[in-house]
Amino acid sequence: MVTCAAPDAEETLLADLQRNAPASFGAMFLERARRTPEGFSYRRPAADGTWRAQTWAETAQAVREIAAGLLGLGLRPQDRVAIAAPTRVEWIEADFGVMCAGGATTTVYPSSSAEEIAHILTDSGSRIAIVEDAALAEKVRPHVEHVIVIDGDGDTLARLRERGREALAADPELVDRSTAAIAPDHLATLIYTSGTTGTPKGVCIPHSAWVYQGLAIEAMGIVGPGDVAYLWLPLSHAFGKALLSCQLSVGFEFAVDGDVSAIVKRLGEVRPTIMPAVPRIFEKVYAAVTATGGIRGRLLTWAIKAGHTNVIADRLVLSKVRDRFGGRMRYFICGASALSPDIAAWFDAVGLPVAEGYGLTESCATTVFNRPRAVEYGTVGRPLPGTRVTIAEDGEILLKGPGLMSGYHGLPSDDTLRDGWLRTGDIGEITERGSLRVTDRKKDLIKTSNGKYVAPGAVEARIKALCPLVGQVIVHGDNRKFVTALIDLDPDEAAKRGLGSDFSAISQSDEIRHEISACIDRLNADLNPWETIKKFTVLDHHLAIDQGELTPSLKLRRRVVEQRYREQLDSMYT
Template identity: 35%
Template sequence: MKEASTPLIVELPAESNITDLLLERVRADPQAALYERKIAGQWEPVSAQNFLEQASSLAKGLIASGISSGDAVAVMSGTRYEWSVLDFAIWLAGAVTVPIYETSSRSQIEWILADSGARLVVVEDAGKLEQLRGVISTSALLGQGPISLWCIEDDGDSPHLSALAAVGSGVSEAELEAARSTATLASVASVVYTSGTTGRPKGCEITHGNFALVAKNAIPFLPELLATGNTRALMFLPLAHVLARAVQVICLASGTTLGHSGSVKELLADLGDFRPTFLLVVPRIYEKVQEAAQLKAEESGRGRIFAWASSTAVRYSQALDARSRGLAGPSPLLRTRHWVFDKLVYAKLRQTFGGQARYTVSGASALGEQQAHFFRGAGIAVLEGYGLTESTAPCTVNTPEHTRVGTVGIPLPGTTIRIADDGEVLVKGIGVFKGYHANQAATSEAFVEDFFRTGDLGSLDSDGFLTITGRKKELIVTAGGKNVSPGPLEAALRNSPLISQAVVLGEGKAFVSALLTLDVAAFERWRVQHGLSVELRQADSSAPLRAELQLAVDAANSTVSRAESIRAFAVLPEDFSVESGQLTPSLKVKRATVLSDYQSVVDRLYPKP
């Protein structure tokens, strides 16, 4: 199949905008808990009416500060409740939100502020405030006038949001409504800068229609998640990422109570206290949860039971997949084993996610099939989806009714997926952005026949399920002329509990190789089990460890031809991180940065004759 579409379910008036979704929730039930906010360790509900009042108060402050229709307002903060309030305050003021990752470098901040023309910036704390002041005072790019700075946290000295709200006390409701109603579905709601795995970030203009139409159509498309009543979601991904903000708008439109967890250290505790009914998760979280559960089982002497339970979960999920394709489903014996392990193992695993989450949505990067089968078999369905910043994140997703593990699902309503002759995935529909901010050349290059060129390679099966097979620009061409897609090999390598990250390389080389990083906890467990004193920085020279990793390499190689197989690998002395610049904030590997940082290691893999 070369093209697949899903018809639009919900249309919206052209003159409406995202804030109409909030007003709709308030009219439906002003006292309904749109959010729960963690204060002094306790989750406290925030009603729709209260949220509207808070956002309106800040919107008036923005208007009084000189922000008018179409102006850019930047937000640089971790994931927290105030981010949501600010987003809607900016939209109520008729302005445009420009998110900045809290981990952004000085040059990235400077470029985003200059390119977007932001005249007002809200930062999280005093530390970020000083960082922004330093950037602004010394920048050669920011010469277009003063930039007003405000702070979310109140330390007694910084310009706090309460002061911004006070500034707007003289703005009338009529003035606020006039500002709010200036935006239409076609208006830009946010300029979201690509996280920049390569090159300078480009600003993607996401419209009110992109956010609102995706939200309103996701609800009937995923009723099991969003339309069952008393739905709850906990957000811990960076709100600077378009996927997190798209899901946030979806939650508001569906009446899902949303909480925020801004610390990875507190996440497990927050999941237990908040008890979400569904979660938005990135693949690394699944891997961490599975590894932690395995470690706990082994330390308690139940490692063999956990291994049997894992194998049963995967086989059970694979049988469900077979049944969806018209083949035989789980056998009676497999169903019995699954029932036993559900009592012994799976129920405890589900408690890790709070005990109520029956569905998780995986996005941001590719998820390994083993993890997807394991969690679905354990009673937590993994609905893998696909999208980009330019498509307002989700453009395809597996649904509870239509799931095929290994694919990224079918198109969302109002979306068409096309496979070009060279295998590139093209997308057209309600989520596709307006264009790149102030960059018409890049915008023109990104489209062909009204379809956005994703740069990803993929295929569609006979039922319209999309499978991503690689990245067009990352396609490796060996010296022998063999095309190798690194993505599937890297995902297969990460199936090993020992391997945290993998980067496959071999452009212009005689063979394919890989750079591997180790999961610290898994490595420590393996080292103790084998009675070895080797440290992480010495891992590459450990013969027993390399033999263990070779098994993972062999398993990955079994999925490709000999010409595409990995012939050599190196173990790096530390894992990739956002702080090192080797991962994007959404935990995607920056291949160019990794290859540059470890050029000497690459040279050893390919010694000169």
């Protein structure tokens, strides 16, 4: 079996860092606060439109008070505390508070249905829940002993901190003792899988895995203390927690705001140097900018071909594109699903490189990563130092290293973890440069009735890159004679084109169908004959999270969609 690994220099630096590694994630946080107390940790948008920054010392005070407050509620070692809130600084402080108190965080997407929340809270055995507001409090209250509300009245986060201050005044070493008692193999986080292929399972991640993540990313040398990163991704996702572990190890600052609709405005205010994102963000920016027509469109095309190293092209055109992202962006981090190599190369030509990565919840999300200074487009890069990647005989990607889960909560994991190797369920290959290329999900591969295999994820990513109107798309064709597509229009693009008044009727118009058909024709020209999309259907409504068709991170629940829209799919084969 071919195996790939990180560069030797990174492996050496990681070994040096691990000699003085903290025992737990809580200890990692307290050590960061001790080392750089006056450095800035987080900034958040204030009511007056400005951003309020806070130091590591201020963050540590909040975290210690939360930890002491939780201990006052009777929190025991490895007791689960659920957090259900959008991305905000209070989420981070609450999570660090749980870590320092010796508990374990159960992450809950605030957009989850009442049924999903009930399953996660009861299955995890969470005793305490920290939630955004009264509405979420009502959803969690029947399933936990204590509910703490961030925004609202009654038993609030502010009141929990007040009780924590009182406890610390009486016993200043309370939190230090609880943190010191945490062992590396203790449970730190319980994250439930998105449920794209079945019932969500609780992934148990120990403290040692998060500590390793932070040290390994530091050893890669891709971020520094002077960076400012913009954080809007859901912290309920493993990717979000991995970003926090990296921040603690390196010591840079996060600007935090989970309002997706405000990203463009916020980037101009924060002027970050790094931003993690998901492919849909890049697809939409690419579609919006490249749709520019007339003289401006031709000028942009020329500038892209010339590249950002051409002084005239850069000054006249490309620098203005970069200014949309604040003007200081060094690179983007992309994860969660596949990004079209063409889009990644386009951003690089603009002077905004995209470093794509790969991982699973079971591997703490960040397992393989393209180094920004040596990106190989079409791949997800090389493993983090300390991690190994190999390809099994059937093409499945296998992972091994310190960043893996300890198992599934209350369920066997023998089929996933075997002899220290994590079976990812993804199909891939290793390039000559030692990078990993992910081709598709093992279970999602389509086999047509003609015996040909099609990787739907790769085709879906290319459709969205080519056509701004396409929001979600499911490529279908297992045991069929040919491949088809079910398409959900992008809500923002539909609104921009005035499709909101009578979306059901206009989405079925000849004009919309003609535009999508032209994009699919361009796509098909570059595909193998058996991969080409012969027919497509446009939905007259949007796929939705609350209908169980999409995960909170906007991944398709493929099986649910195929079952729910069986009639529409069948009609394309009659």
